[in-house]
Amino acid sequence: MPELPEVETVKETLKTRILGLKIVDIEIYYPKMMSDNTKSLLVNQTILDISRLGKYLIFNLDDYDLISHLRMEGRYYIKTDEPVLKHEHVVFKLSNGQQLRYHDTRKFGTFDLRIKGETYHTKPLSLLGKEPFTMDPVEFYNVLRHKDRAIKTVLMDQKIIAGIGNIYADEILYSAHVRPDRKAKDVSLQEATWMIERARGILQSAIEAGGTTIRTYVSSLGVTGRFQLTLMVHQRKGELCYICGDEIKKKIVNGRSSFFCETCQS
DNA sequence: AACGAAACCTGCGCGC
DNA sequence: TGCGCGCAGGTTTCGT
Numbered sequence: 001m002p003e004l005p006e007v008e009t010v011k012e013t014l015k016t017r018i019l020g021l022k023i024v025d026i027e028i029y030y031p032k033m034m035s036d037n038t039k040s041l042l043v044n045q046t047i048l049d050i051s052r053l054g055k056y057l058i059f060n061l062d063d064y065d066l067i068s069h070l071r072m073e074g075r076y077y078i079k080t081d082e083p084v085l086k087h088e089h090v091v092f093k094l095s096n097g098q099q100l101r102y103h104d105t106r107k108f109g110t111f112d113l114r115i116k117g118e119t120y121h122t123k124p125l126s127l128l129g130k131e132p133f134t135m136d137p138v139e140f141y142n143v144l145r146h147k148d149r150a151i152k153t154v155l156m157d158q159k160i161i162a163g164i165g166n167i168y169a170d171e172i173l174y175s176a177h178v179r180p181d182r183k184a185k186d187v188s189l190q191e192a193t194w195m196i197e198r199a200r201g202i203l204q205s206a207i208e209a210g211g212t213t214i215r216t217y218v219s220s221l222g223v224t225g226r227f228q229l230t231l232m233v234h235q236r237k238g239e240l241c242y243i244c245g246d247e248i249k250k251k252i253v254n255g256r257s258s259f260f261c262e263t264c265q266s
Numbered sequence: 267a268a269c270g271a272a273a274c275c276t277g278c279g280c281g282c
Numbered sequence: 283t284g285c286g287c288g289c290a291g292g293t294t295t296c297g298t
């Protein structure tokens with residue numbers, strides 16, 4: 001589910017709810033999700049801050065950083081003593097009686113614990129490329145020049161540029177007028193520059209939309225980070241392009257569904 | 267080195 | 283109603 005904007009929204013929302021609270025206990029209902037050793041190190045740590053890099057959420061504690069990746073369907077809920085649901089796999093009990101619950105239908109999410117200071121120098125965070133906000137278009141172009149893969153595959157490669165997933169890749173490519181199945185090495189400097197500029201604009205708009213959506217649900221249970229931004233092409237196969245009126249096409253690119261307009265993108 | 271496919275999981279919608 | 287299949291916004295691992 002979550003790409004960079006959704007994770008940013010989850011981060012901001014959680015910061016308003018659990019900052020300064022101590023983890024007094026943890027219940028693990030799906031052992032593969034978190035080891036007992038990690039649990040023992042987390043207990044008695046206080047949540048001092050929450051940060052984000054790419055699609056990773058990072059709980060900054062006294063002595064450690066807990067790195068959380070939501071993968072496809074991870075979500076956080078803040079509850080008290082309601083019954084624990086089927087897909088709530090990790091429950092962090094906090095010092096004010098609240099519980100931070102990690103919910104993940106497909107169990108793809110991951111937790112990694114790092115000693116402060118090593119967080120950004122070890123996997124997985126050390127593998128991440130720059131986010132679109134800090135990526136220099138010329139640097140990006142120079143990477144593309146050597147890639148014999150579809151441009152969309154490169155745009156979603158977290159080692160090259162961090163934070164973009166399947167939905168935003170489609171939207172960015174549409175906005176930059178580039179077909180998802182073009183070879184990366186055939187993309188021009190002008191196009192690469194548009195892609196970075198459009199990535200920044202679209203991600204920023206999504207963050208603002210997500211923030212708006214969440215703010216209207218301040219007292220709701222879920223902290224999902226779902227945003228309401230109008231999608232121009234993603235999941236619109238057979239519908240009409242808002243710009244030229246042609247039919248939106250769907251094609252599998254490197255195993256991922258990809259939506260685009262043949263007329264507006266080349 | 268670099269690429270594509272498979273694997274990790276569960277639930278949902280669709281056609282028969 | 284029930285079953286099988288395809289599909290889902292991500293990442294890592296494995297084989298070529």
